[in-house]
Amino acid sequence: MAYVRPAPGGLTYSLCRYRGSKLQFRGPKRRPEGRNWVAFLGGTETFGKFIPRPFPVQVEAAVGRMCVNLGWSNAGPDVLLRDPGLLPLAGRAGAVVLAVPCACNLSNRYYRVHPRRNDRFVRATARLERLYPEVDFTAFHFTRHLLGHLSALSPARFAVVREELQLAWMERMGAALARLEAPVVLLWFSARAPTEGGARAAPEEDPALVTRLMLDRLAPRVRQVLEVTASPAARAAGTQGMVLTPMEEPAARHMLGPAAHREAAAALAPVVRELLAT
Numbered sequence: 001m002a003y004v005r006p007a008p009g010g011l012t013y014s015l016c017r018y019r020g021s022k023l024q025f026r027g028p029k030r031r032p033e034g035r036n037w038v039a040f041l042g043g044t045e046t047f048g049k050f051i052p053r054p055f056p057v058q059v060e061a062a063v064g065r066m067c068v069n070l071g072w073s074n075a076g077p078d079v080l081l082r083d084p085g086l087l088p089l090a091g092r093a094g095a096v097v098l099a100v101p102c103a104c105n106l107s108n109r110y111y112r113v114h115p116r117r118n119d120r121f122v123r124a125t126a127r128l129e130r131l132y133p134e135v136d137f138t139a140f141h142f143t144r145h146l147l148g149h150l151s152a153l154s155p156a157r158f159a160v161v162r163e164e165l166q167l168a169w170m171e172r173m174g175a176a177l178a179r180l181e182a183p184v185v186l187l188w189f190s191a192r193a194p195t196e197g198g199a200r201a202a203p204e205e206d207p208a209l210v211t212r213l214m215l216d217r218l219a220p221r222v223r224q225v226l227e228v229t230a231s232p233a234a235r236a237a238g239t240q241g242m243v244l245t246p247m248e249e250p251a252a253r254h255m256l257g258p259a260a261h262r263e264a265a266a267a268l269a270p271v272v273r274e275l276l277a278t
Helices: 055-063 077-082 086-090 126-131 143-153 155-178 212-221 232-237 246-252 258-277
Strands: 037-042 066-071 095-099 111-113 121-124 184-190 224-229
Touching: 037 055, 037 086, 055 066, 055 258, 066 086, 077 086, 077 155, 095 258, 111 143, 121 143, 126 155, 143 155, 155 212, 184 212, 184 258, 212 224, 224 258, 232 258
Parallel strands: 037 066, 037 095, 095 184, 184 224
Antiparallel strands: 111 121
């Protein structure tokens, strides 16, 4: 859990647990009752790493209803499906906001990831070893590093891996949505708009490898797909307003900052308000 604990001088996340779940979420811990609250599911952006007031906090202030942050850093669909308490808890909410996860961080026919730390590459399967016989897979510890290397080494072979990841992502996301009884807003929160085709979906662009076609295919299963692409001004703000140490700055430069979180909250608030009113 060290990757969400603050270094000296960094942000305090007041980590907490909810009954039935094996994960630790950003606090303070809430006590949701009935259905008069909103569950926020997602990865690092939802958790709000380095962000004093991530968008779930801001939506709560705007709509006046409890918003429970169930984001988990680097979460992929595997976390949603494997944790015994996460989806049952979120399903009891009046509404769910599910931030689109990347398609890198999930186990598939080519490699396995850690069941909770989904960005951690565990091992390659025989199928991937046959596809890339020249690669020493023991040199990789993170999915993004692995996929970036494979893509640069052979775009043609990487296309096969990418297709597998996208198909697995669609299947897992569909399975997760089927287990949520509450109405779901699928949130695209990124520095870029969704790409139209799979061939242009690069592993370094979050949500990595996810395309507009994939979102369109999930749309019938959710109440709304909401696209929030950070404005040029929000992107230019960089790490301004983040709370971090000098050692954390390189990682923070790749994340959306407080200005982008304000834009996400402003777009989400009227959608959430309407869902809770119905």
